[in-house]
Amino acid sequence: MTTFKSMPHTARKRVVIKLGGSTLEGLNESFFENFKKLQESGIELIITHGGGPAINRELAVRGIESHALNGIRVTSEAAIDIVQSTLIGKVxxxxxxxxxxxxxxxIGLNGFDGQLIIADYLDKDVYGFVGEVKTVNTSLLEAIISAGVVPVIACIGSGEHGQALNINGDTVASEIALAIDANSLILVTDVSGIRINEEYQLKATPSFINQWIEEGHIYGGMIPKVQGALECLSAGIPSVQIVGESLVGTTILSEG
Structure with missing residues (x-):
């Protein structure tokens, strides 16, 4: 992936917050309180989001079938129109x-705005109108952040010829985080972090996570979340947090 850089990375801290799942159906008061605390501490924030529940409802109303493969929504030509209109027009x-x-x-943004996210087909034969990020226009993000405004980015990319492409929400979040040299990526989910033996963990490392998966302590929907977090760490993001709506949860750090 390449990026359009407009200025060198400053000493200020930057954090990308990815909102997903039922959190998008209405955020609670503690989210806004803790969000403001982060801003007041001098951290620059960017939000990215998907819209699974809303998309599922719209597809069902129109009788359009959709399924996931390897954690990615297979998106037909009929479905991409619904995904695009729902994410950009509603969520x-x-x-x-x-x-x-x-x-x-x-301010609300999507991949078409200022060529923010240029994408190409991930594998059209397998996934349909699903994209992978090719470039991120960081100049646009720098301008918005410097104006004291939070970019709120929907996970729709623009294909080379203007075709909308659906991009996995966690992928958009990690690509944006890498492009702007973020200090951390926060994944806001339906649970308050990683829970082992009924106890939420404040910190975790890749070796602990792999051990917990092997022992069956991490299972179901948490597995793709922690695997995505580990991929972000290996790609160069210093820390990844899996948190609930209050923005409190588990911080995952590299070994050593």
């Missing part, structure tokens, strides 16, 4: 409205 503005109502300056 993104609703999220921006929640933030601005809470007193947080925010």
């Amino acid at each position: 993104n503005p609703a999220l921006v409205h929640e933030l601005t109502t809470a007193g947080i300056a925010a």
